[in-house]
Structure formats: structure tokens, C-alpha cells
Amino acid sequence: MSDSVLLDVQGVSKYFGGLQANDDISFQVKRGEIVSVIGPNGAGKSTLFGCVTGFHRVDKGRVLFKGQDITNRKPHTIARLGVVRTFQIVQVISDMTILENVMTGGFLRRTRVEDVRRKAEEILAFTGLVEKLSYNALELTISDKKRLEVSMALAMDPELLMLDESMAGLTPVELRQIIELIRKVRAGAVTVVVVEHVMEAVMELSDRVIVLNSGRKIMEGTPREVVADPEVKRAYLGERYSAVSQ
Amino acid sequence: MLIGLVYSLLAIGLTLIWGVMNVLNFAHGDFLMIGMFLSYWLYGLAGVDPMFSVPINAAALFLMGMLIYRFIIRKVMKGPPLAQLVVTFGVSIFLSNLAALIWTPDFRTIGHTLLSGTWDVSGIQLSIPKLVTAIGSVLTSICVFWFLRNTRTGKAILAVEMDREAALIMGINAERINSISFGIGSALTGVAGAMLSTYYYIYPFVGGTFGLICFCIVALGGFGSIEGAFIAGILVGVVETLGGYLLDPSYKLAIVFAMYLVTVWIRPQGLRGW
Amino acid sequence: MRDITGKQMVVTGAISTFLIVLPLVSSPFGQHVMILTFLFAMCGVAWNVMGGYAGMFSFGQAAFFGIGAYTSSFLLLTFHVSPWIGLAAGGIISSLLAAAIGYPCSNLRGHYFAIASIAFAEIVRIVFTNWQVVGAAEGLTIPMLKESLAHFMFHSSKLPYYYIILAFLLLAVAVCRWVASSKMGYYFRAIKESHEIAQVLGVDVVRYRLYAIMISAFLTSMAGTFYAQYILYIDPDSVMILPISVQIVLVAMLGGASTVLGPVIGACILVPLSEYSRAWLGYKGTGMDMIIYGTLITVISMYQPNGVWGAITTLIRRSK
Numbered sequence: 001m002s003d004s005v006l007l008d009v010q011g012v013s014k015y016f017g018g019l020q021a022n023d024d025i026s027f028q029v030k031r032g033e034i035v036s037v038i039g040p041n042g043a044g045k046s047t048l049f050g051c052v053t054g055f056h057r058v059d060k061g062r063v064l065f066k067g068q069d070i071t072n073r074k075p076h077t078i079a080r081l082g083v084v085r086t087f088q089i090v091q092v093i094s095d096m097t098i099l100e101n102v103m104t105g106g107f108l109r110r111t112r113v114e115d116v117r118r119k120a121e122e123i124l125a126f127t128g129l130v131e132k133l134s135y136n137a138l139e140l141t142i143s144d145k146k147r148l149e150v151s152m153a154l155a156m157d158p159e160l161l162m163l164d165e166s167m168a169g170l171t172p173v174e175l176r177q178i179i180e181l182i183r184k185v186r187a188g189a190v191t192v193v194v195v196e197h198v199m200e201a202v203m204e205l206s207d208r209v210i211v212l213n214s215g216r217k218i219m220e221g222t223p224r225e226v227v228a229d230p231e232v233k234r235a236y237l238g239e240r241y242s243a244v245s246q
Numbered sequence: 247m248l249i250g251l252v253y254s255l256l257a258i259g260l261t262l263i264w265g266v267m268n269v270l271n272f273a274h275g276d277f278l279m280i281g282m283f284l285s286y287w288l289y290g291l292a293g294v295d296p297m298f299s300v301p302i303n304a305a306a307l308f309l310m311g312m313l314i315y316r317f318i319i320r321k322v323m324k325g326p327p328l329a330q331l332v333v334t335f336g337v338s339i340f341l342s343n344l345a346a347l348i349w350t351p352d353f354r355t356i357g358h359t360l361l362s363g364t365w366d367v368s369g370i371q372l373s374i375p376k377l378v379t380a381i382g383s384v385l386t387s388i389c390v391f392w393f394l395r396n397t398r399t400g401k402a403i404l405a406v407e408m409d410r411e412a413a414l415i416m417g418i419n420a421e422r423i424n425s426i427s428f429g430i431g432s433a434l435t436g437v438a439g440a441m442l443s444t445y446y447y448i449y450p451f452v453g454g455t456f457g458l459i460c461f462c463i464v465a466l467g468g469f470g471s472i473e474g475a476f477i478a479g480i481l482v483g484v485v486e487t488l489g490g491y492l493l494d495p496s497y498k499l500a501i502v503f504a505m506y507l508v509t510v511w512i513r514p515q516g517l518r519g520w
Numbered sequence: 521m522r523d524i525t526g527k528q529m530v531v532t533g534a535i536s537t538f539l540i541v542l543p544l545v546s547s548p549f550g551q552h553v554m555i556l557t558f559l560f561a562m563c564g565v566a567w568n569v570m571g572g573y574a575g576m577f578s579f580g581q582a583a584f585f586g587i588g589a590y591t592s593s594f595l596l597l598t599f600h601v602s603p604w605i606g607l608a609a610g611g612i613i614s615s616l617l618a619a620a621i622g623y624p625c626s627n628l629r630g631h632y633f634a635i636a637s638i639a640f641a642e643i644v645r646i647v648f649t650n651w652q653v654v655g656a657a658e659g660l661t662i663p664m665l666k667e668s669l670a671h672f673m674f675h676s677s678k679l680p681y682y683y684i685i686l687a688f689l690l691l692a693v694a695v696c697r698w699v700a701s702s703k704m705g706y707y708f709r710a711i712k713e714s715h716e717i718a719q720v721l722g723v724d725v726v727r728y729r730l731y732a733i734m735i736s737a738f739l740t741s742m743a744g745t746f747y748a749q750y751i752l753y754i755d756p757d758s759v760m761i762l763p764i765s766v767q768i769v770l771v772a773m774l775g776g777a778s779t780v781l782g783p784v785i786g787a788c789i790l791v792p793l794s795e796y797s798r799a800w801l802g803y804k805g806t807g808m809d810m811i812i813y814g815t816l817i818t819v820i821s822m823y824q825p826n827g828v829w830g831a832i833t834t835l836i837r838r839s840k
Contacts, residue, residue, distance in 0.1 A: 055716070075719035085720060093713040095778070096706075104710050107703040108722040116703075156722060270631050321822045328577055328773055329825030331634055335766050336817030343810035351807075458642065461635050469631070500646040503639035510636060511624040 004031045006160055006191050007083075011061035012051050014044075021047040023215040024061070029160070034182065034192045036202045038226075039212035040236055045195040046088055048212070049162055053085045054078045065160070080108065082159035086149045086166060088195075092137045098124065098148055099133040105155035120155055126188075127151045127181060143174040150181065160191045167198040179205055203227070211235070248380035250483015252438050255383040256456065257463040257475035258390055259434035265407035265470030266427040269319060269330055273338035275457025277432050279345060281307055281439020282448045286356060289443075295360045296444045297378070303436030311432025312425050319428065320421075338457070345450035354448045362444075375445035382441050386434065387476055394472065403427055407470055455499065459486075462506035467517050474517045481505075543682045549799070551678040555750065557791040558685040559743055564771035564783025565692040566739035569699055570732040571769070572778030575712030577634045580641030581768045584614040584737040586760035588744025590648065593660045593754060603672035607745040611738040618737035619730050626726045629715075638762065645760040659755025662748055672749045681750050688746060689784070692739050696780050699735065708732055709778075740768075767794075774820050776827025785828050790816075 007029040014022040021044045029035050037045050050056035052063050054075035062071045070078050093101050102120040103113075110116045124130040127147050132140070140148060146166050153161055163182070167175055179201055186192055196202050202209060202223060209226040211219040213235040219226055226232055260274050271277075281303045288294040288302065314337065322333045365372045394400035405413040406423045414420055446452070463482050467474025482502055489501035509517075543551045563581060570576045591613055592606025601609075621640050628636055649657050665671040674680040699705050707728045710718040715725050748754050767790070775786025793816070797809035824831065 053720075055719075074724075075716075076722050076724050079720060079722040087716070087720075091714065091717045091720075093710055093717065095713075096709060100706065100709075104706040105721050107706055111703065113701065113703075152721065264631075268631075270634070318818060318822060322825065325821070325825035326777075327630060328571075328769075328777060329821040331577060331579075331631070332766075332769060332773055333818055333821035336814050336819075336821060338814070340811055340814030340818060343807040343814060346807045347811060458638065462639065465632065465635055494650060496650055497646060500643045503643050506639050507624075507636060507643075510628060510632060514627060514632065 005029070006031045006066060007052070007193070008064040008067075009048075009052065009061070010064065012048070012058055012063060013060035014047055014051050014056055015059050016047075020215050022051060025212070025215075025217045026061075027210050027217065027220060029191060029193055031159075031191055032186065032189070033207045034186055034194070034205050036206040036209045036223075037193065037195045037212060038197070038199075038202055038209060042214075043212040043235075044215040045212055046164055049085055049164055049195060053083055053162065079156065079158075082157075083162065084153040084156050084158040084160070085162040086146075086153060086164055088164045088168075090142065090145045090149050092140075092145055092148050092152070094136075094138050096137055097134050098129060098137060098140070098151075101137050101148055102151045102155045105152040108156045120151075123151050123154050126154070126184065128177070143170050143177070146170075146178065147181065150185070154185065154188075154190070158190060160193065161185060163192065163194045165195055165197065167196055167201050170198075175201060247483055247487040248376050249486075250480040251380040251383040251387075252442060252479075253459060253463055253483050254476045254479025255387055255434055255438050256460050257467065257479045258387060258472055259431035260460045261464045261467065261470055261472060261475040262403070262407075262427050263431040264464060265472075266403060267319075267323065267424045269323070270334065270461070271428075271431070272331075272334040272457060273314075273341060273453075274431070274435060274460055275453030275455070276338045276341040276345075277307060277311070277435040277453070278439045278442070278456055279448075279450060279453035280310070280341065281436040282443045282446070282452065283345065283349060283439075284436070285440040285443040286354060286448050289356050289359070296356060296440050297360060297382075299443075300382070300437050300440040303440040304433040305436075307436030307439075308429040308433035312429040314432075315425050315428035320424070338453070342450050342453060349450065351450055355445075356443055356448070359444050373445060375441075379441040379444065383438065386437050390430070390434070391472065399423075399426060403430075459499070459502055462502050465506055466509050468515055471517070478517060539686060543679055548678055551682055553792050553795045555678065555682055555685050556795060557787045558682075558689045559747060560767060560771050560791050561784040561787035562685070562689045562692045562743045563740050563768045564775065564787055565689070565696050565780070566736045566743070567768050567772045568777060568780075568783055569696055569708075569739075570736040572772060572782070573700065573705060573712065574708035574729060574732040575629070576729065576732060577630070577769070578637040578733075578736070579634050579762070579765045579769060580637030580639075581736070581740050582760050582762065582764040583641035583644040584618065584740040585744035585747070585764060586644065586648065586754075586756065587614045587617065588741030589748040589754045589759045590654055590660065590744075591741075592745040593662050593748045594654055597660060597663060602670065603745065603749050604670075607672075607742055610745050611741045614737040614741035615734040618733040622730050622733040623726070626729055627715075638765075641760065641762065641765060645756050648760060649756045655755070657755065657757075659753065659758070660748075662752045662754075664752070681746075685746055685750075688742060692742075693780060693784070695735065695739065700780055704728065704731060770817060770820075773825070774827055776829030779827070779829045782827050782829040785832070789828065 005028050009025060009027050012022055012025045025048060037048065039045055047056060051058045054073050058071050062069060065081060065083055070081060093104060099120055102123055103116050106116040106119045110119060121130065124133055127150055129144060129147055129151060137148065166178055170178060175198065182192055182205055206223050209221065209223050210217060211226055211232050218235060219229050219232050256274065256278065260271060263269055263271050284303050284306060285296045285299040288299045289296055318333065318337065322330050363374050365374055394404055402418045403423055405418060406420055410420060459482065463478045464475055466482065467478035482505065485505060486498045486502055490498045543554060563585065567578065567581055571578055588610035591610030592603050595601035595606040595609060596603055625633060625636050648654055654660060665673050667673055667675050707718065707723045710721055710723055711725055711728060718725050744759060747759065771786040771790055772783040774790055775784060776782030794809065794813050797812050801808040
């Protein structure tokens with residue numbers, strides 16, 4: 001296994017009762033990439049994130065991070081090892097200021113409060129929230145909350161950042177800002193995997209795209225390759241429409 | 247052991263309130279106490295047999311429940327969860343001490359009623375009041391089941407219990423459902439109170455233990471689950487009685503609490519909860 | 521060390537002087553009320569560590585209070601161990617018990633946790649009520665020793681007790697303050713928000729919840745030992761009952777849960793109110809004082825659920 005493979009997902013399957021949410025999914029993420037995971041609703045994307053980051057129990061398969069087996073380890077351990085995720089419905093700590101929210105993430109790697117505060121301020125400058133650092137987290141717009149979530153994640157010095165639908169519900173301007181932010185994050189030596197529905201972001205950002213449908217991986221490739229693939233079209237548009245579009 | 251069926255009835259009332267509006271009514275036991283006293287005074291002052299006071303109690307407690315919901319609970323529901331937990335403690339302390347003030351803390355019983363005495367069934371002495379209470383509880387529980395499943399309001403209540411937001415979208419008036427549920431939950435304590443008054447000691451602080459046991463039952467059955475509450479009530483009644491035989495009777499309550507703890511550790515959602 | 525402004529020093533000085541002088545000019549009953557106030561304030565601050573900050577609403581603190589009282593008293597009676605050692609022993613036992621019960625409850629939140637705490641405390645109470653070794657329902661009477669600090673016992677005046685409990689309270693406040701501004705405090709608040717978000721942030725939720733419970737239990741237990749040495753008689757019905765647990769929660773809630781000084785304010789309002797109303801109205805056993813108490817609880821929950829501290833600080837901020 002080459003040194004540049006950061007995340008190695010091998011044959012991961014997950015059942016919920018009778019439903020197979022993830023079916024034998026395998027892929028690799030190299031250091032420094034931006035990979036997008038796309039697929040219609042219910043394809044199993046968030047479940048996959050949960051399996052990788054320890055929130056769901058993997059029924060079959062393995063997850064390797066930097067060569068180390070992290071399958072089914074506790075979420076906080078995985079976070080400690082360098083894999084950090086965000087949530088589809090944005091989660092921030094409500095009775096804290098923005099600064100305090102980010103500091104909470106910062107305590108992962110630092111102990112002195114002063115160091116943590118400094119790091120948090122740096123991160124907020126990086127993500128463009130620094131003017132609002134004494135705002136209460138609840139006072140933010142959705143877009144800012146998402147940026148806060150990313151800030152909190154960055155304060156943990158992750159090597160792999162997994163963003164679950166950070167683009168949903170954003171205006172075109174906000175979308176642009178998030179895309180820029182993710183580029184900046186990658187430039188800062190953080191590998192990024194995103195789950196996304198917003199196709200323009202996917203096309204612009206991704207080095208590679210993985211397509212899921214009904215729990216299985218149906219295609220993997222560059223954004224161009226994926227968009228042209230007939231099976232992908234069928235998955236999104238359904239039999240009739242994809243036939244017509246051919 | 248038959249007391250388990252009364253527990254079930256009380257627990258159904260409590261779990262209904264919980265399921266619909268997420269409120270833990272610490273004063274539930276004290277509502278029961280009010281019901282018991284109501285029957286006591288109806289009997290003492292007007293000669294109404296406790297069994298006939300059942301509908302009166304139900305109506306009175308229903309009203310009381312709705313009023314308490316309207317003027318107290320509703321206000322707290324917009325506040326922090328801690329306040330919601332604490333407010334019903336306040337109501338509980340208020341009610342039990344008010345009762346003590348007005349009626350003194352003395353223990354009372356109702357003397358001979360229509361259905362007194364014991365029934366000799368092949369050597370086993372069955373207390374008639376306890377038997378009637380148990381049967382009455384089961385009948386009332388069945389009525390509640392029927393109501394919830396077969397009337398418009400009942401179904402609306404179940405809908406809100408399952409998914410409040412969806413119910414709201416469907417046009418169900420959640421406020422009204424809240425009031426009615428609190429009312430029904432309280433009415434059930436009135437019914438139980440009327441029946442229990444035929445053989446149980448009536449005093450202002452009788453509600454405390456009942457209330458605590460009810461919580462354990464509701465949690466065991468799964469918060470919000472009516473069937474769960476029913477089954478768990480019977481279970482707790484059995485365990486309590488068995489525990490009383492096997493260990494010292496004063497440990498009965500401890501056993502019920504231990505049951506709750508063990509259940510909640512192994513299966514947090516209870517028997518049937520969601 | 522951050523700069524302490526001159527204004528803060530004056531205020532601190534004034535309050536300190538006030539606290540030191542107050543008991544000297546009060547009646548014994550007044551001193552008694554103050555002692556109880558600080559006692560409950562201490563318990564409220566201890567509650568806050570797990571309740572206000574970490575979101576674990578415990579309605580079972582009386583268990584730790586009682587275990588603290590019983591441990592030191594039992595050791596004193598049976599083995600003539602100094603109450604101060606008993607204090608530490610009680611604290612350690614309470615913490616360990618707290619961890620033991622807290623661990624399986626690691627996934628419980630909100631109402632489930634609240635009821636679990638009640639269940640636990642009631643089991644403890646029932647066990648102690650039936651346990652002959654510790655006096656069962658009759659309880660324990662603390663032996664009269666010669667008056668001294670080492671004996672943690674004073675007969676001629678309540679003053680030493682007052683200063684001791686004040687010192688305990690300051691210790692509790694210091695601990696809470698330290699927790700609140702440290703990594704632990706941040707992690708507690710993340711846990712309070714949601715276990716998921718805490719986990720994502722790398723917090724070992726189980727471990728930190730245990731920290732919260734153990735700290736809370738230790739401090740509450742210290743208060744229990746003090747109570748035993750002060751009142752000189754304990755039984756399950758006076759130290760392990762639900763109303764004590766509820767009062768502790770109230771004190772924190774009224775003052776402002778999740779603030780360091782909130783419970784102190786809450787105690788200063790609630791305890792004198794209930795003690796004086798009991799003295800004036802409760803003498804006939806009418807329970808009028810309890811009716812008022814119940815009404816007070818209800819009204820506070822309805823109209824000032826976030827506590828007084830928040831209202832006060834807003835006022836101060838506005839007046840600047």
C-alpha cells in the first residue's frame with residue numbers, strides 16, 4: 001500500500017434491520033485529494049460516513065486510516081486519530097460563543113487555555129468568521145453555522161475532513177465562499193471527502209467522484225467521466241429519462 | 247398483586263401525558279390522592295358509594311388536569327427542560343400540603359361500601375374491593391385503548407404521540423390535543439382514586455410513592471407506549487408482591503427501582519417504547 | 521494572572537467583610553439559617569458541575585449527602601476516626617459509588633437520567649433504613665466530644681461552624697470555577713449539547729460524564745459530613761430524602777444553572793425563605809410553609825426558569 005493512501009475502505013457493508021444501507025463498498029482516498037461522494041437520496045452516503053467515523057457499526061468489511069485498522073472504533077478515538085466529520089443537519093454548541101465552540105475542538109491537541117484560544121482565533125481568521133467570534137452560536141445564519149462547523153473541525157488538526165452536505169441551502173454567493181474555503185482547507189494539507197448534492201460544487205472541487213446508489217458503489221472516476229456514465233444517469237434520472245437523454 | 251392493574255391504569259395516564267407533550271408529571275400521584283379524597287368526601291357527605299363516584303371523579307380530575315395544563319404547564323413548555331422537570335414537583339408539594347392543611351394529615355378509610363368483604367374461593371380469601379378495583383382498572387384501560395384507536399380525537403392523540411411535527415402539518419390542533427391528553431391522564435387518576443378509596447388508606451401524602459412507582463413503570467414500558475405501560479404495570483405489581491414475600495416488605499419499592507435501573511441499562515427504550 | 525481591576529477588589533473586599541461580620545451581629549437562629557444557606561449553596565454548586573454544565577439533571581444528590589454524613593459518623597462512632605478523615609473517606613466512597621452508578625447510565629439523558637437518579641437515591645435510602653449496622657431507621661447520634669477544630673465539633677457557639685461551611689463553599693466555588701474555564705468545562709458543555717457532537721470533537725463522553733458525577737458527588741458528600749457534625753444526629757429520613765435532592769436542584773435552578781455563582785444566589789433566596797416561613801408558619805404542623813414553598817417552585821419555573829443570576833447580570837450590563 002503506497003504511503004499516499006490516507007483512507008482505505010474495504011468491502012464495507014451495513015444493515016439496518018432488513019435494509020442494506022451500505023453494500024460492499026470499497027474505495028481509497030489519497031492524501032491531498034478532494035473526493036466527492038454523490039448519489040440519489042437514500043443511497044447510503046451518510047451511512048457510509050457514519051461507518052467510517054465510528055458512529056455506525058460496520059457489519060462487514062474494514063476501514064483503514066493511514067494503514068491502521070479503525071473499523072468500529074469509538075468515534076472520539078477516530079477523531080483523535082485525525083478523521084473528523086460534520087453532520088448533515090449542522091451541529092454546533094448552542095450556549096457558547098463562536099470562539100468557545102472552536103476552542104472546544106482545539107482542546108483535542110492542546111491543554112493550555114491560552115494556546116487553545118490562540119489557535120481558535122487563527123482558525124476563525126482562516127475561515128472568515130473572526131469578526132463574529134463573540135456572537136452566540138445560535139445567532140448565526142445557516143451558512144455561517146456551517147463555516148463554524150468546519151472551523152471546529154479544523155481546530156482539531158484533522159488529516160481527513162469529511163463534510164456531510166455542507167452546501168445544502170446556501171445562496172450562490174455563500175456557495176462560492178464555501179467552495180473557496182474547501183480549496184483553502186486542502187491547500188492547508190487536509191484531505192477532504194464531501195457528500196454532496198450540489199453538482200456544480202462537485203464538478204468544480206473534486207479530483208474524483210464516487211457514486212452510490214441503493215447502498216452500492218456504482219461508479220468511480222473524474223467528474224467528467226462520472227457525469228457521462230449511463231448507469232449514473234439512470235440512477236439519478238430513472239430509466240425513462242436516461243433513455244430519452246441518450 | 248392485583249394492584250398491578252391499578253398501576254397500569256395510572257401509568258397509562260402518565261405515559262399519555264409524556265408521549266404527547268414530553269412532560270414528566272411528578273404530581274401524578276397527588277392527582278390520585280385528590281381523587282381518593284374526592285370519593286371519600288362524596289361518600290362521607292353525600293353518601294355516594296365510591297363505585298358511583300368514578301364518573302364524577304373522572305370529570306373532576308379531567309377538568310383539574312386541563313386547568314393545570316392551561317395555566318401552568320403550558321407556560322413552562324417554552325422554557326428550559328430543567329424547569330419542566332421542576333414545575334410539577336412544585337405542583338406536587340403544593341397539592342399534598344394543601345390537602346394536609348385542609349384535611350389534616352390523618353389516615354382515613356372508607357367504611358363499608360356496596361362492594362365490601364371477601365370472597366371465599368376454594369380456601370383463598372379474595373378481597374372484593376381489590377378484585378373489583380382490578381377489574382375496573384382493566385375495563386377502564388380497555389376503554390382508553392378503544393378510545394385512542396377508534397375516535398377522531400383518540401387517533402389525533404396517537405398521531406401527536408408518534409410525530410408531533412407531522413401531526414401539526416396534518417392540521418391537528420396540537421394545543422387542544424395537549425389539553426385533552428393532560429385531562430385524560432388526570433381523569434384516569436380520578437378513576438383509580440375512586441376505586442382505591444374502597445380499601446386503601448387515604449391521606450395527603452399517599453401520592454408520593456404511587457407517583458414514583460408510576461415513573462418506573464412508564465420507563466419500563468417505554469415512554470409514550472400505552473401497551474408498554476399496561477404490561478409493565480402488571481409486571482411491577484407482580485414483582486413488587488413477590489419481592490415483598492421473598493425479602494422484607496420495606497424493600498418492595500427498592501426492587502421496583504432496581505427493575506427500572508436494570509431495564510434502562512439493558513434496553514433504554516423499554517419494552518415497547520420508541 | 522489576569523488584571524484585577526480596582527473596582528473588583530473593592531467589591532470583593534466589601535462582600536468578604538460583610539460575610540465575615542454578618543454572623544457576629546445575628547441571632548443564633550439567623551446564624552443557623554446562614555449556615556444552612558451556605559450548605560445548600562455548596563450542594564447547588566456541586567450539582568451544577570454535573571447538571572448545569574454537563575446536562576445531567578440529577579434528582580438524587582441526597583444519596584451522596586447522606587453517604588457523606590453516614591461515613592464520617594460511622595467511622596467516628598465505631599473506630600474513633602477523626603471527622604476530617606471521615607470527610608475524605610465519605611467523599612471518596614461517594615465518588616466511587618457515583619462512578620459505579622454513573623457508568624451504566626452513560627447513555628441516559630434528560631428525563632431518563634433524572635428518574636435513574638431518583639431510583640438510585642431511593643434505593644440507597646431504603647437500604648440505609650434497613651441496615652442495622654448503621655442504625656437502620658433510628659440513625660446515628662454523633663458522640664459529644666470536647667469542643668475543638670480537630671474534633672470538628674463546637675458547642676458554645678455556631679460561629680466556627682459558620683466559618684467552616686463558608687470555607688467549604690468557597691472551595692466548591694473555586695472548584696466549579698476551575699472546571700468551568702478548563703478543558704473539562706468545555707467538554708461538559710459539549711456533552712450537554714449532544715453526545716454526538718461531543719464525540720465528533722474527540723470527547724470521550726463516558727469518561728467525562730464520570731468526571732462530572734464524581735466531582736459533584738465528592739463535594740456533596742463533604743456537605744453531608746458537615747451536616748452530621750453540625751446537627752449531631754442523622755437518619756435516612758433527614759439526610760437521604762427526595763425533598764433534599766429537589767431543594768438542591770431548585771437552588772441551582774433559581775439562581776441560574778450553569779453559572780458558577782448562580783446556586784449561591786439561589787440558596788440565599790430560597791433557604792432563608794423556607795426556614796423563616798417554617799419558623800413562623802409551620803409551627804402548628806399545618807404545612808403552610810410547604811404550600812408557599814410549592815407555590816414558589818411552580819412560579820419560579822414558570823416565570824424565571826433561567827434563574828436570577830442571568831437577570832442580575834443583564835441588569836448590571838445594561839446599567840453600564
